[in-house]
Amino acid sequence: MNVIILGATGQISSYLIExxxxxTTAQLTLYGHHVTQRITVIDDQREHxxxxxxLDEATLNQAMVGQDFVFLNTxxxxxxxxxxxxxxxxxxxRxxxxxxxxxxxxVGGKFxxxxxxxxxxxxxxxxxxxAIAALDQDNAIDYTYVRMSMLYNNAAKTDYTLVPFGTPVTGAQVSRQAVAHFITDMVKAPTTHQNENVAIIETGSENLAKPSFY
Known part of the structure; x- marks a missing residue:
């Protein structure tokens, strides 16, 4: 499996890379602004x-060659x-x-x-x-659009709940680590959640009136 991460210097991308x-045994292409200066490679056999x-068409086209799975963090x-x-x-x-x-x-409820x-x-x-609607109508791409609730960092909170499109979102928060967990789950099973637009929340945050970190 060859995975390209677009916007690889972001926080979610860093947790996803880890x-x-x-x-997994995936080969990773880490794409973004000044990644050679901003990312410390852990495994030089698997990180490129x-x-x-x-928006640089030529560079992006070249980086896409041979990839199986694309994560867009922008x-x-x-x-x-x-x-x-x-x-x-x-x-x-994918x-x-x-x-x-x-x-x-x-977004509903007290939150x-x-x-x-x-x-x-x-x-x-x-x-x-x-743009999302265009992806939904494009038979050449199997997409998942992940609508994240309000983000924070918490390595102890990697559990997540998915909220289907059309359902009110009342979960007030989700950790970046949990989002990385969900994306990793899809890399492991690429046919799951294809052509879905889902919200991701922290399990148990549905009853919060606001994020716990506010």
């Missing part, structure tokens, strides 16, 4: 660094569209994107009331919704 190295911008419409185009050129089907709750005005001022920004992001 899990993939420990739990590529300095590049997701959920802008431009990045999603560019990634999809490069994947189709290379004949790659894509996972880490995104955010609030795109569909789906939804508390977070309404922040969520207003995301409900106006029509370009992102359009």
């Amino acid at each position: 899990r993939l190295l420990n739990e 660094l590529v300095d590049g911008d997701i 959920p802008t419409a431009e990045a999603m569209n560019a990634t999809a185009a490069a994947m189709k050129k290379a004949g790659i089907r 894509l996972v994107i880490s995104g955010t709750i609030g795109l569909y005005n789906e 939804g009331e508390w977070g309404k001022p922040m969520m207003a920004y995301f409900t106006n992001r029509q370009p992102e919704r359009d």
Whole structure:
């Protein structure tokens, strides 16, 4: 299995890299801005660094060759569209994107009331919704869009609960380590959660009025 991580210097990517190295035999291509300066390689037989911008078509196309699984840690419409185009050129089907709750005005409960001022920004992001809809209609790509609840770091909290599209999201938080856990689970079983748009929350956070770290 060859996995490319786009936006490899992000926090979720760092936890994902660690899990993939420990739990799989995947070959990793770590792609992003100045990764050769910002990432310390743990296993030089399995980690391959590529300095590049997701919107740099030539560099991205070259990095995609031979990949089996793509993780996009930059959920802008431009990045999603560019990634999809490069994947189709290379004949790659499997894509996972880490995104955010609030795109569909789906945050409910006490948490939804508390977070309404922040969520207003995301409900106006029509370009992102359009890019996700395009993936949903594209028979050449098997995508998973992961709508993450409010993020924090907690290595002891790697459990997660998935909330299907169309269901109100009341879970107030999820750890970055739990998100990395979910993505690792999909790398291990790539046919799971294909063509799904799901929210991810910390199990048990459904009754919180706001994140525990606020």
